Amino acid sequence: MNKLKDQAFHQVVNELLMRSNSRVQVKIEACFPGKRLVGGKYHMGSHTVYLYKEEISEQCIRLFGSLDRLDEYIAVIFAHELGHSEDKELNELAALLDSPLSDREEAEICLQIEENAWRYAQDLLSHGDPLFIESIIEKSLSGYYRRLQPNTA
Secondary structure, eight states: OHHHHHHHHHHHHHHHHHHHTOOOEEEEESSOSSSSOOOEEEETTTTEEEEEHHHHHHHHHHHHSSSTTHHHHHHHHHHHHHHHHHOTTHHHHHHHHTSOOOHHHHHHHHHHHHHHHHHHHHHHTTTSOHHHHHHHHHHHHHHHHHHHSOOOO
């Protein structure tokens, strides 16, 4: 099963790199080095996307109950990280996060960064199942939208 999973990651990554014409570096790692359930991340300084096999598999199981759609799920996660790597606004938005901001301003910038990456992913995966992709996006952005809701305690 692990060999099949490894093969799925490499196949999806190669296909999307070709389709996107991206020159980003990609590193597929066994697991995220922290305690969070992070499936992927983009590092601006090295222009590298990291994908974490165990976390992506766990996320897929939690969201969809099995690994039946793992290939599609890998594609969505990788396309999102490619979105960060290709985002022309990312440097400017990231720099804004280093300036003094209110909690709301910070939340709005973080949401903008994520929405930019998801727009790119949706365009790149326009041939995919829109309901599948949208359900992942909705789950991913829910925390960002919650941060923007006024406290009603």
